[in-house]
Amino acid sequence: xxxxxxxRKAPQALHQQIYDAYRVAILNRSLRAGQRIPSTRxxxxxxxxxxxxxxxxxxxxxxxxxxxxxxxAGTCVSSSLPDQIAxxxxxxxxxxxxxxxxxPISRRxxxxxxxxxxxxxxxxxxxGVSQVAYEHFPFKIWSSLINRHARSMGPKSLDYGDPxxxxxxxxTIATYLRTAxxxxxxxxxxxxxxxxxxxxxxxxxxxxxxxxHVWVEDPGYRFARDVFLMNGCKLVPVPVDYEGLNVAWxxxxxxxxxxxxxxxxxxxxxxxTMSASRRLQxxxxxxxxxxxxxxxxxDSEYRYESMPIxxxxxxxxxxRVIYIGTFSKVLFxxxxxxxxxxxxxxxxxxxxVRIPMDIGPPDFHQRILTDFIKEGHFSRHIRRxxxxxxxxxxxxxxxxREELGFAMDIVGGQAGMHVSVTVSKTAxxxxxxxxxxxxxxWLLPLSTSYLGDVSxxxxxxxxxxxxxxxxxxxxxxxxxxxxxx
Ligand SMILES: Cc1ncc(COP(=O)(O)O)c(C=O)c1O
Numbered sequence: 001x002x003x004x005x006x007x008r009k010a011p012q013a014l015h016q017q018i019y020d021a022y023r024v025a026i027l028n029r030s031l032r033a034g035q036r037i038p039s040t041r042x043x044x045x046x047x048x049x050x051x052x053x054x055x056x057x058x059x060x061x062x063x064x065x066x067x068x069x070x071x072x073a074g075t076c077v078s079s080s081l082p083d084q085i086a087x088x089x090x091x092x093x094x095x096x097x098x099x100x101x102x103x104p105i106s107r108r109x110x111x112x113x114x115x116x117x118x119x120x121x122x123x124x125x126x127x128g129v130s131q132v133a134y135e136h137f138p139f140k141i142w143s144s145l146i147n148r149h150a151r152s153m154g155p156k157s158l159d160y161g162d163p164x165x166x167x168x169x170x171x172t173i174a175t176y177l178r179t180a181x182x183x184x185x186x187x188x189x190x191x192x193x194x195x196x197x198x199x200x201x202x203x204x205x206x207x208x209x210x211x212x213h214v215w216v217e218d219p220g221y222r223f224a225r226d227v228f229l230m231n232g233c234k235l236v237p238v239p240v241d242y243e244g245l246n247v248a249w250x251x252x253x254x255x256x257x258x259x260x261x262x263x264x265x266x267x268x269x270x271x272x273t274m275s276a277s278r279r280l281q282x283x284x285x286x287x288x289x290x291x292x293x294x295x296x297x298x299d300s301e302y303r304y305e306s307m308p309i310x311x312x313x314x315x316x317x318x319x320r321v322i323y324i325g326t327f328s329k330v331l332f333x334x335x336x337x338x339x340x341x342x343x344x345x346x347x348x349x350x351x352x353v354r355i356p357m358d359i360g361p362p363d364f365h366q367r368i369l370t371d372f373i374k375e376g377h378f379s380r381h382i383r384r385x386x387x388x389x390x391x392x393x394x395x396x397x398x399x400x401r402e403e404l405g406f407a408m409d410i411v412g413g414q415a416g417m418h419v420s421v422t423v424s425k426t427a428x429x430x431x432x433x434x435x436x437x438x439x440x441x442w443l444l445p446l447s448t449s450y451l452g453d454v455s456x457x458x459x460x461x462x463x464x465x466x467x468x469x470x471x472x473x474x475x476x477x478x479x480x481x482x483x484x485x
Contacts, residue, residue: 003030006047014049018057026066026077037067037075111229120433123442124465126474129418131465132332133388141377145368163351163360165192165339169370173325173339176373181297182310183323185341191350192361195338196298199324200224203340204231205353207259207292207322215250215260219449219456221268221296224261233258237452240267244274247281255285259292264312265300269420269449269460271412279312286320293321299329299416301382304390306414319343327369329417329464330382335365389417392463392471399475404482409458420446422458423482429457432485441478 004021006014025031037043040058044051058075061067068078115121124131164170170187177183193199200223208214210232216225218237225235236257238250245262260282264274274282286293295312303309313323326338342350354360372378393413400410400421413419423429429445436443446458466474 004043004047006049014053015056015060018043018054019060022057022061023066026081031077033077033081034079035077036073037077039074108230108232112226118448119437120442120444123437123440125440125442126466126470127444127459127461127463127478128442128465129444129460129462130328130333131462132329132417133385133392133464134332136385136388137332138377138381142368142372145371148371149364149367157363161360161363161366163355164190164347165361166363166366166370169366170339172370172373176378177311177323177325177341180301180308181325182314183341184314184316185323189342189344189347191340191342191347191354192366193338193340193354194336194358194361195328195333196296196324196326197223197227197338198357199326199338199340200227200294201231202350202354202357203294203322203324204228204233206346206349207294208233212258213254213256215245215254215257216451217245217262217267218451219269219446220261220451221263222448224294224296225451228261235451237450239452240270240272242272243278244272245278245282247278247285251285255289257289257291259294260286261294261296262312263296263298265297265309266303266415267412268296268298269412269418269444269446271414271416271418271420273309273414274312279315282312283316283318283320287318291320295321295323297323297325301330302386302389302417303415304386304393304413313341319345322346330378330385331369335369337361337365337369389464391468392466393417393419395468395471396461396463396466396475399472403475403479417464418460418462420458420460422446422456425457427457427482427485429459432481433459435485436478436481439477439481441474441481443478 003025004018006017008014010017012020022031022037038046040051040054044054047054058067062069062075065078066081067075068080069075167187169192170190173190174185174187177185191202193202204227208228208231212233213236214228214233215236215238216228217240219240220237228235236250236254238253238260239246244264244267245260250257250260262274262282264279266273282293285291293312293316297311300308311323313321320343322343323341324338325341327335328338340350396419397410397413400408409422411420411422429443429447433443433445443459443461446456446460447454449460463471
């Protein structure tokens with residue numbers, strides 16, 4: 001029986017069919033090493049097709065080492081194919097299954113729990129923490145900028161860009177940060193990255209060795225903790241109160257930490273603004289013990305009861321703060337653009353560490369974002385969104401008070417796009433959140449933000465993507481769920 005047959009009606013090209021048939025025959029050992037293969041002329045004539053597809057298939061099989069050709073002996077199945085070659089069957093094009101043998105993976109990759117066990121992470125809808133008011137995004141302006149830049153693309157746009165990010169965007173961000181966030185910086189210190197998440201990864205790789213101790217806020221931002229853990233750090237959970245990170249507690253517990261990770265403008269998730277005295281205490285500690293401070297300034301543009309709080313970095317006179325910002329909250333998370341403000345003497349280190357990760361950020365959206373900021377759309381959008389989120393926030397708080405009374409502690413609503421609520425200590429917030437997810441409510445359990453003892457059970461409720469009109473009904477659903485558990 002011929003090994004190779006072709007079907008002219010099949011969607012695959014003839015050369016592909018011939019290639020596949022020989023490959024399968026070799027892999028499942030219907031053809032043996034060293035066995036002779038018909039000449040291209042013979043096979044083409046046997047199959048009643050032109051010689052070109054046969055030549056193409058043979059060339060591919062020769063290039064991949066399935067065939068070899070010897071002068072005077074024609075074409076044969078390669079004699080150097082290993083004996084234990086994978087047994088092939090009709091499942092060759094399906095993903096391979098693990099059959100036997102050790103499958104070693106890194107220990108650090110097993111440090112984090114599987115993501116599949118957190119149903120509240122998957123949602124799109126009411127109370128989702130990382131969600132913004134998507135429907136209010138200025139789509140028309142954004143797409144006209146996309147069109148503009150698509151039309152002006154040329155050969156140069158296809159080249160690798162600056163590993164620090166586009167110079168024009170960095171200059172634009174530096175101007176914005178100096179005026180709006182009180183950050184002391186110039187464009188040379190700014191590195192454009194894929195959201196704060198990559199900022200944390202680059203920073204951790206530059207600053208930490210396996211075993212480095214890092215203070216983290218407790219409760220705090222889990223995705224930051226995960227980055228530090230994956231880089232071999234030892235986490236030191238430091239409690240937060242209404243003044244932010246308890247610096248004295250950290251000093252007492254582990255003074256020699258390499259760094260502290262903080263969100264001073266709007267502590268995540270409890271919402272405190274770090275007081276001036278704590279800021280100075282933290283900077284003093286960093287200065288005296290040679291430590292770094294990583295400042296996560298993720299949503300402070302949205303402040304409702306006062307002016308935005310200037311950054312901690314702006315108070316630092318000793319270049320000890322690595323400042324991280326993101327466009328995920330002020331614009332939208334799928335943009336995946338954020339930035340690091342790096343102390344000048346570390347810029348070169350950051351660049352060396354970043355290049356092996358991804359060489360540099362993609363260029364296209366950086367150009368769009370630059371124009372979006374420069375032409376005033378960015379500040380207009382922030383102004384509009386601040387009003388909108390303020391309405392959503394006050395409605396959420398009013399509805400919670402109305403439906404759940406004053407027994408429920410509501411914290412952290414002065415800024416950003418989430419509030420945290422606490423429930424009875426005997427409740428199981430993860431179990432409730434899993435049930436809520438089945439009903440389309442995305443409650444992030446507060447307990448997941450704790451590293452040390454879980455001192456509160458509750459939920460982090462995003463209000464960014466829930467309209468004022470929908471809010472009462474969603475809160476009633478939340479109340480019913482709480483009452484039924
Ligand atoms: C505390 C905190 N920092 C940063 C971010 C933003 O992360 P990214 O810029 O990687 O989207 C979030 C998003 O929800 C956050 O909650």
